[in-house]
Amino acid sequence: MNRIARRTPSTVERLAGLRRRLAQTRPAETPASPQGGAAGAGATPVDAVLVTNGDNRRYLSGFTGSAGMLLIADGAARLLTDFRYVEQAAGQAPEYEVVKIEALPWPAVAAQAMELGIRRLGVEAEDLTLDGHGRLQEALQAAGAGVELVPLRGFVEHLRQCKDGSEVEVIRRAVEIADRAFESVAATLRPGVSEREVAWRLEVAMRQRGADELSFPIIVAAGSNGAMPHHRPSDRPINAGEPIVIDMGCRLDGYCSDMTRTITLGQPDGRFWEVYRTVLRAQQTCEDGLKAGLTGNAGDRLARDVIAEAGFKDNFGHGTGHGVGLAVHENPRLTFSPAGEGVLPVGAVVTVEPGIYLPGWGGVRIEDMVVVGESRCQVLTTAHKHPLVAAGG
Ligand code: ZN
Ligand code: ZN
Secondary structure, eight states: OHHHHHTTHHHHHHHHHHHHHHTTTTTGSSOOOOTTTTTTTTTOSSSEEOOOHHHHHHHHOOOOOOEEEEEESHHHEEEEGGGGGHHHHHHOOOTEEEEEOOOOOOOOOHHHHTTTTEEEEETTTSOHHHHHHHHHHHHHHTTTTTEEEESSSTTHHHHBOOHHHHHHHHHHHHHHHHHHHHHHHHTTOOOOHHHHHHHHHHHHHHHHHTSSEESSSOOOEEGGGGSSTTTTOOOOOOOOOOOOOEEEEEEEETTTTEEEEEEEEOOOOHHHHHHHHHHHHHHHHHHHHTTTTTTTHHHHHHHHHHHHTTTOOOOOOOOOOOEEEESSSEEEESSSSSSOOOOOOOBEEEOOOOOOEETEEEEEEEEHHHHEOOEEEEEOOOOOOOOEEOOOO
């Protein structure tokens, strides 16, 4: 019951932050400030936002149920949910007026929008389905409400980029669970074990240490399978000396961890050491140089340049890192693509995960999570990076 009654004071600040973003969409209220990530630049004005995304709902309200929507305007914060969650929502989201959905959700939203006199309602374009959008529009028309639906992208996600102290603390615990689970399982691995078996042992080890669930399906990729960055574990037995990429993480109190280590069971070939040391150097260089104010593109280059200089430019095809929080992949992004044009803010939690993938041989990836600070970053991941696991009995 404690968990349900717990109130996070930060939801007050988050709600205020969202209302500031609403105001930024209205040009009359803000002098033009076409800042990266701001809602203002070229945005259609909206006077309320309908939050349908589950992570955003939890972030803004504290409500952890699996169904519900938030309707937030300047003077109103309402949480619409059904019979199953009314009591829980009232306990977890004290800043919100809880509205019970009696029958269908969309007519309930339309009725609330009418009551609040909303003219332009922002919806989460990356979350609301085409079907939901159609049904909401029908419900609004049926209610005779002249409400225009305005698609918003990354509206709430932008706020989620900067983690506060309590979020970092939960993330740190989720990281710790994965780190210790990895170390305990890695030490027991011997040639002949299958990728699938390793993944299962890692899952059990994380659950035994208190993980609520996996943050994504565990990747165990041995030998040539490791050349595929997101290979799914198979029944293939692992041979001595092969590189084994293990990418894993758990969820704790809603927040995710994400880490990768590459190991080998017994002595690897000479190429392994060359590749491993290059990836490790790329990661270290990036972690040494990463700080707030850099763009995601610049952060990506810190690692990418090291790999390119070592002659593996074409063998590192993915971004260097991504934000982690309530979602395992969120903004900001450390990447060479336009997704990395945004500036890294203080308090962002991101991964640093360079890799080198050689078709037919395998791959090496090493991934840590870090908190971005003003002049440097702090590494959260503490799992060791000694790749050699003894192959003998
Ligand atoms: Zn990962
Ligand atoms: Zn990752």
